[in-house]
Amino acid sequence: MCGCSEPGWGWGHCAPGPMLLLGLLLFSAPFRLLGEETRLVSLEVIPDHSGPPENLLHIRAVGANSTLHYVWSSLGPPAVVLVATNTPDSLLSVNWSLLLSSEPYGGLVVLPKDSIQFSSAVVFTRLLEFDSTNMSDATAEPPGRPYPPYSLAEFSWDSINNTLDLATLSATFQGRPTHDPTKAFANGSLTFRVQAFSRSGRPTQPPRLLHTADTCQLEVALDGASPRGNHSLFGLEVVTLGPAPDCPTMKEQHSIDDEYAPAVFQLNQLLWGAAPSAFVQWRPVAFSQKHGGRESSLPCQASPLHSTLAYSLPQSPIVRAFFGSQNNFCAFNLTFGASTGPGYWDQNYLSWSMLLGVGTPPVDTLSPLVLGIMVVALGAPWLLLLGGLVILLLHHKRYSKYQSLN
Ligand SMILES: *[C@@H]1O[C@H](CO)[C@@H](O)[C@H](O)[C@H]1NC(C)=O
Ligand SMILES: *[C@@H]1O[C@H](CO)[C@@H](O)[C@H](O)[C@H]1NC(C)=O
Ligand SMILES: *[C@@H]1O[C@H](CO)[C@@H](O)[C@H](O)[C@H]1NC(C)=O
Ligand SMILES: *[C@@H]1O[C@H](CO)[C@@H](O)[C@H](O)[C@H]1NC(C)=O
Ligand SMILES: *[C@@H]1O[C@H](CO)[C@@H](O)[C@H](O)[C@H]1NC(C)=O
Ligand SMILES: *[C@@H]1O[C@H](CO)[C@@H](O)[C@H](O)[C@H]1NC(C)=O
8 A cells, every 4th residue: 555645646645655765766777677678560450341340450569589469449348359479470360250240259369379378358348427526535436426337339439540550559449329319429539549669668648657569558538528417527447358267466556756757656557467467557647638737637546356247248249259258357447536626527538548568567767867866865864974974083083193192
């Protein structure tokens, strides 16, 4: 736990302890040497020539000895299947007629099968909305009276073809409810922007999550949809699937108040078993403006994960096509904002980002600026003390010299 008054989150409410500072100082140098690996990344929209256009995006990231396959789709609820293989030559094979059938298992295959080291999936099943009027407890779960959720399986999605950007290795899924009797999405949409990386780095947009070539970033944005109340909080229901019957573990990692993410001291992680496996990572912060900064930041709360039965969830064809009837599903809710402070109501806008990847999650190191300041700040008292000791010793020496003269 954070050990601060505001659980899990705070703008300047708590500061990491001195041991953490020292630990980060000691360990930040070796971590810098990691994450140098680059990958050759390709993005391909896989067409179904026989039917209506469906969005199926294959991101293939090839390294020296491994290939990562991220398959994103808005067929059913938005979902991603992640497959890591131990060869630079593995391929994705799609059988559309199987994929679109009622028994899609086998419709999505990564070959050769024995090269697969790890596979997992994340599905975004529902957009939640809560009425936070009269909610004084910001950490209450749920954070207000729930409105009926929007099922993301019942959204219609624009073609991603026009959004595919090979320069930034990104694509955007943009959708709205198929049936929208209240016209809440008449001027609005929900977008899932997916981006891959060929090397490690950090975007200019907050929350500036550190990425590597082994990760893929997702930015979810709700833009222009009419809320159903004056104090609507939104959320996402997220479902995970992995090899183990246990749910991935939710871990809170503490980072330091760094210039990359001022005053967000926390990094949330979902880890599928021991590394090297997959992880999801995010900062517990969302933004209520497109060019979000500190003023427009909202807390993001995650509920605990618990295993769920497949039949209670909207089915993702790509997940069933790859995993078959395997049903080690776990679900949790993310909610964005609190009843006070900035909110969706400011500009009818909300965005949140996460990283999905394989291996050890990237660890935030201190920026050189902050490292410099800390070295000076932590070093100064020691230098003073050392200086004092030297002066004292010299003084003593001189004094004893005089004494021996006498
Ligand atoms: C790739 O595999 C070769 C041979 O097994 C090994 O020598 C090399 O270090 C590996 N490279 C990486 C980046 O893991
Ligand atoms: C796709 O799957 C169907 C049903 O199993 C099969 O009949 C068909 O030959 C497959 N198509 C390809 C291109 O493999
Ligand atoms: C909020 O509280 C006030 C006073 O207790 C009450 O009149 C009002 O109906 C409540 N509103 C909601 C949405 O619960
Ligand atoms: C959508 O935008 C148009 C033009 O800006 C406006 O006239 C209309 O009222 C808006 N509809 C909703 C439901 O907000
Ligand atoms: C929203 O606020 C307006 C003005 O403050 C008020 O008239 C209206 O009843 C409120 N609507 C709801 C659903 O609380
Ligand atoms: C998420 O929140 C909704 C609305 O409160 C609730 O129906 C659902 O059970 C929650 N899901 C999980 C996994 O906690």
